[in-house]
Amino acid sequence: MKKKSTHLRALEGKSKSEKKKIRKEFEEVKERLEKAQAKYVQKPKRQKATTSKAENKKWEQKRKDRYNQRVWKGWRDKDMEEYPVKTYNIKDIEKDT
Numbered sequence: 001m002k003k004k005s006t007h008l009r010a011l012e013g014k015s016k017s018e019k020k021k022i023r024k025e026f027e028e029v030k031e032r033l034e035k036a037q038a039k040y041v042q043k044p045k046r047q048k049a050t051t052s053k054a055e056n057k058k059w060e061q062k063r064k065d066r067y068n069q070r071v072w073k074g075w076r077d078k079d080m081e082e083y084p085v086k087t088y089n090i091k092d093i094e095k096d097t
Helices: 016-038 051-080 088-096
Strands: none
Touching: none
16 A cells, blocks of 8 residues: 555544644645745846947947958959949039030
């Protein structure tokens, strides 16, 4: 035969009111134990962002620079020009026409 758990053995041969009282006491003790143990449970701390906005901006600019170097390198190699797009001043164009 299987052994009954300790708190159930205490209920054997007791009246309903006594059983109810024992169960209530058991629940109260269980709650107190859980509260006491909860003090020692470490809650995860919220992590703060390790990088600042300025730092993020700096790295974003570096990524853009690397991208531009890759893309524009092909133009410089092919055409021997520094920039693929030429800019004009509107006044200079009007003078030519």
